[in-house]
Amino acid sequence: MWTFLGSECMFFGSLIATFLVYRNQSTTGPFPDEIIDVPITTVSTFVLLMSSLAMVLALNAVQRNQANLGRFWILMTALLGTIFLGFQAFEFNEFFNEGLTPRVNLFGTTFFVLTGFHGAHVTVGVIWLLVMAGVITPKGLSAWTLLGAVLGAYAILVGILGLLDVIRNLSDVGAVIFIAAGAVVMVAAGLKHFSIPTKLNVASQAGNLEVTALYWHFVDIVWIVIFTVVYLVSANDSIETSEAIISGLHGGG
Amino acid sequence: MAEEAVISKFPNPFPRPKTNRGWISWVMTVDHKRIGTMYGITAFVFFLVGGIEALIMRLQLARADSDLVSPEVFNQLFTMHGTTMIFLVVMPIGAAFFNWMIPLMIGARDVAFPRLNAFSYWLFLSGGLFINLSFAFNAAPNAGWFGYANLTEVPYSLGDNTTFWLIGLQLLGVASLAAAFNFIITIINLRAPGMSFMKMPVFIWMSLIVQILLVLAFPVITVALIELQFDRLYGTNFFNPVAGGEPVFWQHMFWLFGHPEVYILILPAMGIVSEVLPTFSRKPLYGYPFVVMAGASIAFMGFFVWSHHMFTVGLGPAANAAFALSTMAIAIPTGVKIFNWIGTVWGGQVRLQTPMLFSLAFVALFIVGGLSGIAHASPPTDAQQQDTYFIVAHFHYVLFGGSMFGLFAGVYYWWPKFTGKRLGETLGKWHFWLMFIGMNITFFPMHWVGLDGMPRRIFTYPADSGWETINSWSTIGAFIIALSILLFIVNYFRTWRREPTYEADPWDGRTLEWSIPSPVPVYNFKEIPTVEYLDDWWAQKYPESVNAEPRERSPGQPAPAGAEDMLPLNGQDVSSYGASSYGDDEDHGIHLPDKSYYPLIAAVGFAFFGGSLMSAWWLTLIAGFIMMFGIMGWIFEPVNDPPPEEENPGGHPEGYSAEAGH
Structure with missing residues (x-):
């Protein structure tokens, strides 16, 4: 896992480097100072950081063989992660409405690809956490529960991608149907699954959960860097700074 | 558990x-x-x-x-x-x-x-x-x-x-x-x-x-x-x-x-x-x-x-x-x-x-x-x-x-x-x-x-x-x-x-791979070796090169130690190519990882997913599903099958392979 995270460091390092290299290089708007809303993202950052706390508590509970408590904190971690993703979806939607798309300028390109890949990592983490929550039970994970959860999550993902126009051929109505159907399937699977009473040794799963936790904390830490670079440092980049940098490049080069 | x-x-x-x-x-x-x-x-x-x-x-x-x-x-x-x-x-x-x-x-x-x-x-x-x-x-x-x-x-x-x-x-x-x-x-x-x-x-x-x-x-x-x-x-x-x-x-x-x-x-x-x-x-x-x-x-x-x-x-x-x-x-x-x-x-x-x-x-x-x-x-x-x-x-x-x-x-x-x-x-x-x-x-x-x-x-x-x-x-x-x-x-x-010669150590080698039979049995090492020196196999063969007494564990030359391994197990035909000349891996009692289809399914799904990005979006959906199916099956498949009582003795390998053809 550590080697995998090492390579993930280079992955996000490259994406962040791209963002920094192209900072203030946009030739047209919208520019960050017209778009970025630091307070809202601060809230979502706080949510994500709290999810790391929940993750620590979950691992601690599972290591002490407290199945119910551990499962509660795992689900809490996943919930906080999902809230963060909700903020991100809301933010992306706002930006689209204000005219910032990946195609319109370099800021849009680098912003959406960097934060989008981070969001994809959070999504993978949430799915992983849900699977772990399912594993931390006495009877284990029933195949049909798992299939329901996976299919549901997949349908929701497709729906969100449809809403965000990543899948262009999917109409908004179709996307909402996808999301709703996925949610129903997931909830049904969850209800069925968690109706099973719990009283068993879950400490054997602590090692697996620790790997999950490593991944989750890594995704969190990367977000701290992204938040700093994209939101705090670049929030005041404007048309003036861009023009100054671009003319400086051409004059001084 | x-x-x-x-x-x-x-x-x-x-x-x-x-x-x-x-x-x-x-x-x-x-x-x-x-x-x-x-x-x-x-x-x-x-x-x-x-x-x-x-x-x-x-x-x-x-x-x-x-x-x-x-x-x-x-x-x-x-x-x-x-x-x-x-x-x-x-x-x-x-x-x-x-x-x-x-x-x-x-x-x-x-x-x-x-x-x-x-x-x-x-x-x-x-x-x-x-x-x-x-x-x-x-x-x-x-x-x-x-x-x-x-x-x-x-x-x-x-x-x-x-x-x-x-x-x-x-x-x-x-x-x-x-x-x-x-x-x-x-x-x-x-x-x-x-x-x-x-x-x-x-x-x-x-x-x-x-x-x-x-x-x-x-x-x-x-x-x-x-x-x-x-x-x-x-x-x-x-x-x-x-x-x-x-x-x-x-x-x-x-x-x-x-x-x-x-x-x-x-x-x-x-x-x-x-x-x-x-x-x-x-x-x-x-x-x-x-x-x-x-x-x-x-x-x-x-x-x-x-x-x-x-x-x-x-x-x-x-x-x-x-x-x-x-x-x-x-x-x-x-x-x-x-x-x-x-x-x-x-x-x-x-x-x-x-x-x-x-x-x-x-x-x-x-x-x-x-x-x-x-x-x-x-x-x-x-x-x-x-x-x-x-x-x-x-x-x-x-x-x-x-x-x-x-x-x-x-x-x-x-x-x-x-x-x-x-x-x-x-x-x-x-x-x-x-x-x-x-x-x-x-x-x-x-x-x-x-x-x-x-x-x-x-x-x-x-x-x-x-x-x-x-x-x-x-x-x-x-x-x-x-x-x-x-x-x-x-x-x-x-x-x-040509007929195999089964030379375990044809070049008078220095490293551990030459201490086991050729071709290599499926379990590699019958007994996991203990290493004392750099180029340990050389040191075992020629203890004087490292000023050491000959070790009891393994004699100087490979032949006596694993003589029965020098020949293919169960008299199998080994004239075919290299690694297929394994013996039957049931009778050595060494725990080895079991075989699996899921890596293949996940990999093909992954490649299909990548390729489908060039064409219609619904192809991507199908490919994504194959990929996730492979990964999920992989995760939930035990690393090793449970021991014999759950095995179906009447299982027909041919039947399985027909299923895999889909």
């Missing part, structure tokens, strides 16, 4: 077949030896494909103003030749050796994650087939193996050529990364008791370094390719100058990956040579710690030299000077290695058998390539040589004269371990000398035409340029190389038909 509960609850739609024979046992294998064999065979097929591409190019260039192929086809040929030889030949042949030799040399029974290993292979195969599939669509990649933006952007590269290239490369990148994680964990965690880091064979050291390079370099190219893919498919602006994007940024990203990549290509060969030279000189490797540390520092410095590929871009004198210095500094650890190899052979009882010939040629040819490399480490010189045939000569001396000779040394050296019989020595020597002579006739004259100004990647040249004679010689040389490879194939088939 929760874990067991999970296992028993999951209905496994693809139960594991139990058969150890036939194609099905290869498709679902997780055995590192079989996977290594498959890597080797696949890579050799790609080697022939890439070689044919090279021969067509040489035919085209043999005469001035030739019109054998069109410029468009020529572009596809040199792009695919470079991409194939680097990603589909040298790297996977390296992977074949890693797969085979890492567990054997560190005294392990398999790699750390056997199913991940199978996944790597299937994804590599899918990626390789995917790139070559482009020929069927008449859309083979045509923008060079380095894919310089913004020539690869949509306005300059219409059609799907570049899209095939970038998606295929991402698949191969994921395959390499998965393999790299696996090998790092294997080397760190599965070494035999007593084998400290400084008692590891040099080949294992070089493998470890290569895997670390892969882990750190491949994400960079992945990001660059993702950015290019977004530009091409979704209209973003990463490399679009109109919107402020910088094509030069692509070059930085590419070479930040690309230069470590050349060490990924050469270090395995250096590791092989560092095993062959001591064995055939009957001397320990001269200055073992220096060779190891030189390898590590080459890899480390490899991350700080990338801009020497970009001296003519115009980065300014300060950047050029810094990168020229760091580039020249790499010559120091490389020189250390070369002197160590010479010091190893010096005064040894040298036996000039085929592996040794290839290794010595490696050292000589690598010096030639290294010297021309120092020549263009200097920016003013490079300004003259950039994009000429001088560069082509340079990197073929290090990649063909270096990597390929080193890898062929490994093929001849370890063939008895793979199959239980040596490759024919006479044909091997013919192969070597023809390849050596052909290689020098092909590539040495390129130095001259290059300095005379003949540019790379041109599909033809005018008759009055005066380059025709030299180019004809290069073409003749290329066909001599082709002849030598043909001899290798003949040698392979003739050896195949």
Whole structure:
């Protein structure tokens, strides 16, 4: 896992480097100072950081063989992660409405690809956490529960991608149907699954959960860097700074 | 226990077949030896494909103003030749050796994650087939193996050529990364008791370094390719100058990956040579710690030299000077290695058998390539040589004269371990000398035409340029190389038909793999060895070499210890190819990982997913589902099936294989 995270460091390092290299290089708007809303993202950052706390508590509970408590904190971690993703979806939607798309300028390109890949990592983490929550039970994970959860999550993902126009051929109505159907399937699977009473040794799963936790904390830490670079440092980049940098490049080069 | 509960609850739609024979046992294998064999065979097929591409190019260039192929086809040929030889030949042949030799040399029974290993292979195969599939669509990649933006952007590269290239490369990148994680964990965690880091064979050291390079370099190219893919498919602006994007940024990203990549290509060969030279000189490797540390520092410095590929871009004198210095500094650890190899052979009882010939040629040819490399480490010189045939000569001396000779040394050296019989020595020597002579006739004259100004990647040249004679010689040389490879194939088939000799230690080797029977039994080591010395097997055979008493555990020669293993178990027919000559793995009582379909399903789903990005979105959905199905099945499939009482004794392997056909 550590080697995998090492390579993930280079992955996000490259994406962040791209963002920094192209900072203030946009030739047209919208520019960050017209778009970025630091307070809202601060809230979502706080949510994500709290999810790391929940993750620590979950691992601690599972290591002490407290199945119910551990499962509660795992689900809490996943919930906080999902809230963060909700903020991100809301933010992306706002930006689209204000005219910032990946195609319109370099800021849009680098912003959406960097934060989008981070969001994809959070999504993978949430799915992983849900699977772990399912594993931390006495009877284990029933195949049909798992299939329901996976299919549901997949349908929701497709729906969100449809809403965000990543899948262009999917109409908004179709996307909402996808999301709703996925949610129903997931909830049904969850209800069925968690109706099973719990009283068993879950400490054997602590090692697996620790790997999950490593991944989750890594995704969190990367977000701290992204938040700093994209939101705090670049929030005041404007048309003036861009023009100054671009003319400086051409004059001084 | 929760874990067991999970296992028993999951209905496994693809139960594991139990058969150890036939194609099905290869498709679902997780055995590192079989996977290594498959890597080797696949890579050799790609080697022939890439070689044919090279021969067509040489035919085209043999005469001035030739019109054998069109410029468009020529572009596809040199792009695919470079991409194939680097990603589909040298790297996977390296992977074949890693797969085979890492567990054997560190005294392990398999790699750390056997199913991940199978996944790597299937994804590599899918990626390789995917790139070559482009020929069927008449859309083979045509923008060079380095894919310089913004020539690869949509306005300059219409059609799907570049899209095939970038998606295929991402698949191969994921395959390499998965393999790299696996090998790092294997080397760190599965070494035999007593084998400290400084008692590891040099080949294992070089493998470890290569895997670390892969882990750190491949994400960079992945990001660059993702950015290019977004530009091409979704209209973003990463490399679009109109919107402020910088094509030069692509070059930085590419070479930040690309230069470590050349060490990924050469270090395995250096590791092989560092095993062959001591064995055939009957001397320990001269200055073992220096060779190891030189390898590590080459890899480390490899991350700080990338801009020497970009001296003519115009980065300014300060950047050029810094990168020229760091580039020249790499010559120091490389020189250390070369002197160590010479010091190893010096005064040894040298036996000039085929592996040794290839290794010595490696050292000589690598010096030639290294010297021309120092020549263009200097920016003013490079300004003259950039994009000429001088560069082509340079990197073929290090990649063909270096990597390929080193890898062929490994093929001849370890063939008895793979199959239980040596490759024919006479044909091997013919192969070597023809390849050596052909290689020098092909590539040495390129130095001259290059300095005379003949540019790379041109599909033809005018008759009055005066380059025709030299180019004809290069073409003749290329066909001599082709002849030598043909001899290798003949040698392979003739050896195949010979009776195995089952020599466990044909070369009087030094490292642990020679302490076990040839061909290697499926469990590798009957008893995990305990290591006391560097080159422990040598120390066991010749205790006086380390001033030690003979050890009780294992007698001096292999034959008495494992005599019953010297013959194939159960009297199975072992005349067929190499790794298929395993005994029945039921009766040895050694716990081995069970076979699985899921790596194959996940890998094919992954490749299908990548490819589907080029077409309809619903195809992507289906592919995504196959991929997730493979991954989920993989996670919930137990690593090993439960013990016998749950097994169905009436299970029919044939029935399973029919099911797998869907």
